[in-house]
Amino acid sequence: MTKRSTTDAAGSLPDWAGQDDLTTYGVNTWCPGCGNFGILNAAKAAVRSLEEDGIDRERIVMAAGIGQHAKIFDYFGLSGVYSLHGRAVATAQGMKLANPDLSVIVFVGDGDAMGEGLAHLLFAAKRNADITVVMHDNGVYALTTGQRSPLSPEGYKGPSTPHGNTERPLNPLVLTLEAGATFVARGYSGDIEGLAGLIADGVRHKGFAFIDVLQPCVTFNNRYDEYNELTKPMDAEPLPFDDALALARVRETLPTGIFYRTERDSAEELLTRGRNPVRDSACRADRLAAVRKLLGS
Amino acid sequence: MNRDVFTYLIGGKAGEGVKKAGSVAANLFAGMGRSAFQYDDYQSLIRGGHNFSVVSTATHDVDSHYGKAELIVALDARSYAKHRNSLAPGGVLVCDADSVPDGRGAGTSNVDPDGPGTVVTVPVRAEAKDLPFPELRVGVAGAAALCAVTGRTDADLEELIRAEYPRDLENNVSYGRAIYDAVLAATDTRFQLERGDRVLPILAGNDCIALGAVASGLDVYAAYPMTPSSSLLHYLAKHDEELGVTVVHPESEIAVANIAVGAAAMGARAMVGSSGGGFALMEETLSFAGMAEVPLLCMLSARSGPSTGVPTYTEQADLRFALNQGHGEFARVVASPGSFADAYRVTAELMDIAWRFQTVGIVLTEKHLSECSATVELDVDGAPWPEPSLALGDGYRRYADTDDGVSPMLFPPSAELIKWNSYEHDEYGVTTEEGEAITLMHDKRNRKLAAIKEHVEGLTTVVWHGDPDAPLIFTYGSTTMSVLEAVRAGGLNAAVVQMIYLEPFPLWELEGLRGSRPVVVEQSSTGQFETLLREKAGIEALASIRRYDGRPFEPLELARELEKVLS
Numbered sequence: 001m002t003k004r005s006t007t008d009a010a011g012s013l014p015d016w017a018g019q020d021d022l023t024t025y026g027v028n029t030w031c032p033g034c035g036n037f038g039i040l041n042a043a044k045a046a047v048r049s050l051e052e053d054g055i056d057r058e059r060i061v062m063a064a065g066i067g068q069h070a071k072i073f074d075y076f077g078l079s080g081v082y083s084l085h086g087r088a089v090a091t092a093q094g095m096k097l098a099n100p101d102l103s104v105i106v107f108v109g110d111g112d113a114m115g116e117g118l119a120h121l122l123f124a125a126k127r128n129a130d131i132t133v134v135m136h137d138n139g140v141y142a143l144t145t146g147q148r149s150p151l152s153p154e155g156y157k158g159p160s161t162p163h164g165n166t167e168r169p170l171n172p173l174v175l176t177l178e179a180g181a182t183f184v185a186r187g188y189s190g191d192i193e194g195l196a197g198l199i200a201d202g203v204r205h206k207g208f209a210f211i212d213v214l215q216p217c218v219t220f221n222n223r224y225d226e227y228n229e230l231t232k233p234m235d236a237e238p239l240p241f242d243d244a245l246a247l248a249r250v251r252e253t254l255p256t257g258i259f260y261r262t263e264r265d266s267a268e269e270l271l272t273r274g275r276n277p278v279r280d281s282a283c284r285a286d287r288l289a290a291v292r293k294l295l296g297s
Numbered sequence: 298m299n300r301d302v303f304t305y306l307i308g309g310k311a312g313e314g315v316k317k318a319g320s321v322a323a324n325l326f327a328g329m330g331r332s333a334f335q336y337d338d339y340q341s342l343i344r345g346g347h348n349f350s351v352v353s354t355a356t357h358d359v360d361s362h363y364g365k366a367e368l369i370v371a372l373d374a375r376s377y378a379k380h381r382n383s384l385a386p387g388g389v390l391v392c393d394a395d396s397v398p399d400g401r402g403a404g405t406s407n408v409d410p411d412g413p414g415t416v417v418t419v420p421v422r423a424e425a426k427d428l429p430f431p432e433l434r435v436g437v438a439g440a441a442a443l444c445a446v447t448g449r450t451d452a453d454l455e456e457l458i459r460a461e462y463p464r465d466l467e468n469n470v471s472y473g474r475a476i477y478d479a480v481l482a483a484t485d486t487r488f489q490l491e492r493g494d495r496v497l498p499i500l501a502g503n504d505c506i507a508l509g510a511v512a513s514g515l516d517v518y519a520a521y522p523m524t525p526s527s528s529l530l531h532y533l534a535k536h537d538e539e540l541g542v543t544v545v546h547p548e549s550e551i552a553v554a555n556i557a558v559g560a561a562a563m564g565a566r567a568m569v570g571s572s573g574g575g576f577a578l579m580e581e582t583l584s585f586a587g588m589a590e591v592p593l594l595c596m597l598s599a600r601s602g603p604s605t606g607v608p609t610y611t612e613q614a615d616l617r618f619a620l621n622q623g624h625g626e627f628a629r630v631v632a633s634p635g636s637f638a639d640a641y642r643v644t645a646e647l648m649d650i651a652w653r654f655q656t657v658g659i660v661l662t663e664k665h666l667s668e669c670s671a672t673v674e675l676d677v678d679g680a681p682w683p684e685p686s687l688a689l690g691d692g693y694r695r696y697a698d699t700d701d702g703v704s705p706m707l708f709p710p711s712a713e714l715i716k717w718n719s720y721e722h723d724e725y726g727v728t729t730e731e732g733e734a735i736t737l738m739h740d741k742r743n744r745k746l747a748a749i750k751e752h753v754e755g756l757t758t759v760v761w762h763g764d765p766d767a768p769l770i771f772t773y774g775s776t777t778m779s780v781l782e783a784v785r786a787g788g789l790n791a792a793v794v795q796m797i798y799l800e801p802f803p804l805w806e807l808e809g810l811r812g813s814r815p816v817v818v819e820q821s822s823t824g825q826f827e828t829l830l831r832e833k834a835g836i837e838a839l840a841s842i843r844r845y846d847g848r849p850f851e852p853l854e855l856a857r858e859l860e861k862v863l864s
Contacts, residue, residue: 015692016714016725024714026727058710063559066719074728079715081562082728083555084585090552094559094567097543098517102563102709120555123548272543277516278564278708282541284514284682290540291508291677295498 017077022047022057026074035215038189039136040072043105045196047078050203055103060203062105063092065112068143068217069136072107080104086116093120093129093267099278100130100268103203110137111149114170118150125179125208130266132202132209135172136189138217146220158220173248176210177241177260183209184244185258188231189216190224194256201258207266214254230254301355302786303447303488306366306383307439308349308376311342314436315372319350320670321440321461323499326354327672330493334778335670336362336849341524341608347375356493360636361782362669364851367488368446370439371396372421381416388414389486391442393421393435415486419479428468437462437469441476448487451477500673502666502775503529505637506570506596509644511540512680514652515594516565519545519553523575524608525664526598530570550575554582554593561591562717564708566648566683570596573615574605580623583657587627589717590655590696590704590742592685594648597659598667601847610847611664613774613820616829619661620800628654628745630753631800633661635760635777637673640666643797645680646756652683653752654703654745661799663820665849666775688713695726698737702744750801758803762793768863769794769815771836773826779850780818780859787856791816791863796826802833814839816862818855821845 062080064070187195202209234257244260365385371392557567601607647658688705693713716726840862
């Protein structure tokens with residue numbers, strides 16, 4: 001009864017594979033033309049490029065929140081955890097903490113990570129958790145039929161705000177920069193090659209990498225024309241912190257690339273002090289000895 | 298005098314080291330090979346207010362503190378007023394001379410006209426006031442008074458201060474000596490405490506839970522501070538290197554639970570702990586663990602509720618909450634330790650169960666066990682070691698349909714695809730909305746219930762204390778300690794039936810009791826445990842004894858109440 005791959009084009013593909021070795025048999029239900037396709041393709045390209053660097057795909061795991069973005073979990077041929085709405089950034093930090101040898105890519109939505117999960121996102125940046133957050137930024141709650149998101153502009157009309165959104169949007173780049181992210185970038189789902197480079201760079205970066213990916217929602221918030229016109233790879237990157245912050249505030253153009261990058265000890269390095277909790281987990285005899293020692297017997 | 302149980306009470310303001318003074322006494326008794334039980338009563342504040350610590354000790358087991366104390370040390374007027382009526386007949390109340398309301402000067406001693414013992418006034422604060430940090434000295438007065446009335450020498454006192462109050466040692470010693478001399482001069486009462494036959498370590502309930510988790514494989518502990526669970530976080534954080542545990546305190550309980558799920562999905566034995574409000578925040582994620590079949594060990598330490606409630610006081614009002622954690626249908630296992638030794642063993646058993654059956658295990662306890670300390674004897678080797686079902690070979694399916702519903706686990710890095718999913722899913726872990734697949738997964742998860750029950754049948758789920766033909770008293774959790782001490786102190790003819798496992802409910806142990814009419818003792822205003830017994834086992838209470846003022850039962854008072862209903 002389990003759905004199995006119907007692909008017989010490549011006999012070497014595993015049972016779960018769909019069109020290629022990084023795609024599952026999961027039936028894709030994104031709308032035709034959805035920006036999510038670009039993000040999935042960029043993520044697959046990033047994994048292939050990381051493999052060329054010797055970062056084996058077995059060591060790359062993913063987490064996803066809940067929303068249209070998160071369906072990437074079902075389609076992408078990586079191991080991981082399909083988390084809850086807003087919680088994927090927290091789940092991913094647990095994954096990284098348990099086994100710091102893994103690289104963790106977290107796919108989140110803008111409603112997911114900037115609404116329900118904002119605290120997790122800011123604190124992950126604050127503590128420099130060594131995870132790569134790819135935020136599918138479509139400015140809308142698409143899976144639940146088009147309500148305004150924390151990034152929707154004032155006046156946005158959706159089923160929960162028929163008279164127009166009465167709130168101002170958050171600025172994800174400014175927030176994550178201020179919170180202490182050590183890698184902050186903007187990508188565009190229509191620029192797959194550029195986005196693949198950003199995701200790969202985010203994974204290579206030690207520490208918290210945040211990539212705000214502009215992603216048109218063809219059904220509820222179609223901004224292809226606007227993004228095609230306003231996005232443009234940055235001339236120079238990364239920038240000094242204050243310049244990155246100033247550029248993040250600009251709304252008239254939408255430069256893509258790495259706004260800011262710096263080096264700082266990661267949360268996991270500081271918390272585990274070099275131990276790998278899974279790999280270095282003590283055996284029973286050592287644990288009982290440690291307990292006895294604390295008991296003074 | 299040679300008393301069976303000796304009780305010491307010290308009261309003062311928060312920030313004066315009252316709890317420390319209690320633990321100094323407990324350590325002293327433990328060092329004599331005696332058993333000791335320490336209860337700390339404190340308020341939710343940092344400075345001022347009123348704190349007190351009670352330590353009861355005997356040469357036999359003692360499972361509770363007592364309400365009447367042979368020695369009371371009142372560091373301030375409030376402690377004097379509040380505790381003067383707690384003096385046992387023939388006892389000694391040592392109070393600060395300047396704090397006594399009737400203005401009796403230092404050094405006087407007389408039989409309290411209103412009480413059964415002797416009141417001794419000594420210059421607790423006057424002797425301290427010229428020393429640096431005088432408010433941190435007054436706790437030493439407790440040690441001095443204790444040494445004086447238990448016939449310890451001044452050299453014993455100095456040794457004790459050296460071990461317990463090493464900061465600014467010389468001043469502590471001279472201060473302690475002054476108080477010791479003043480007490481000696483003011484009263485002839487001496488309590489000769491016999492040595493016991495086994496020197497045991499002193500641990501808090503939360504320490505035992507920590508050690509049980511470590512013994513059964515704990516790798517990652519995540520928690521957000523909330524009384525009375527915080528001391529578990531503190532203990533593991535303090536001992537993280539020696540115990541090999543990674544401890545994390547993130548932004549919220551929601552983060553806590555999700556970090557634990559993420560860690561467990563990567564193969565780390567993870568645990569979370571909180572009290573009611575924080576646990577409520579984790580509930581969404583416990584359901585996630587149920588659906589994704591992630592092993593997750595939880596500690597829920599109840600305090601007086603609902604809501605913020607009374608943070609530093611005890612209650613058993615979270616029983617139904619624990620049993621019903623998480624939306625949707627999935628296996629949860631709930632057990633409640635009734636002793637310090639139980640706390641160690643039950644925590645380890647639930648870690649084993651969580652990993653064996655890939656679901657949520659909840660150690661349900663209360664402030665009274667979490668934060669009381671006692672001399673404890675742990676069966677260190679008795680902790681089970683989880684050996685979860687692990688996958689071999691290729692063609693891995695995270696949610697493979699198996700006979701007992703347990704799908705073998707596998708952790709990255711692996712050439713296999715491993716997908717843990719909060720959505721309903723197929724055997725590979727890919728999201729599904731197909732009716733057939735939904736039914737299959739429900740049935741698979743439900744089969745674990747039978748497997749869990751079979752496993753739990755092999756554990757100590759219900760403990761009978763005493764003659765099974767005697768009248769029955771049902772209880773559970775930390776109240777077990779109060780009931781056992783009450784039965785002992787009151788010399789009652791009763792069998793105490795202590796339930797440890799509450800889900801799955803161990804009906805198999807209660808066969809033949811349907812229709813029995815026990816007394817049910819619990820710390821819940823609505824009788825959650827009593828109604829559970831009725832629903833699950835058809836056991837109707839003959840009488841209920843409930844306390845819900847945040848304080849644990851006092852053994853002699855409880856004995857009198859039990860006597861009334863048992864006769």
